[in-house]
Amino acid sequence: MRWHSPTGDGVRVDTHVDSGYEVPPHYDSLLCKVITAGATRDEAADRMIAALGELVCEGVPTTVPLHLQILRSPAFRSNHYDTRAIPGI
Numbered sequence: 001m002r003w004h005s006p007t008g009d010g011v012r013v014d015t016h017v018d019s020g021y022e023v024p025p026h027y028d029s030l031l032c033k034v035i036t037a038g039a040t041r042d043e044a045a046d047r048m049i050a051a052l053g054e055l056v057c058e059g060v061p062t063t064v065p066l067h068l069q070i071l072r073s074p075a076f077r078s079n080h081y082d083t084r085a086i087p088g089i
Helices: 041-054 064-072
Strands: 011-015 032-036
Touching: 011 041, 032 041, 041 064
Parallel strands: none
Antiparallel strands: 011 032
């Protein structure tokens, strides 16, 4: 697996994964948790967009595209978003 964790001010990544890690066939889908902080909600969201853009996780599907779509949506940015907007929920 090719792996690169995002870095930067206000970015924290909790994971056990590193480049070369072999994902077992019955793996826990939470391979990493990315947390961002900022002086404002918008700053934290912008940092998350940047962090997810920097994240490299090759070898398994991820939810990164969904999270980027949510973070960039006008409803999320205006604080009018909840989980009912996610398909299947």
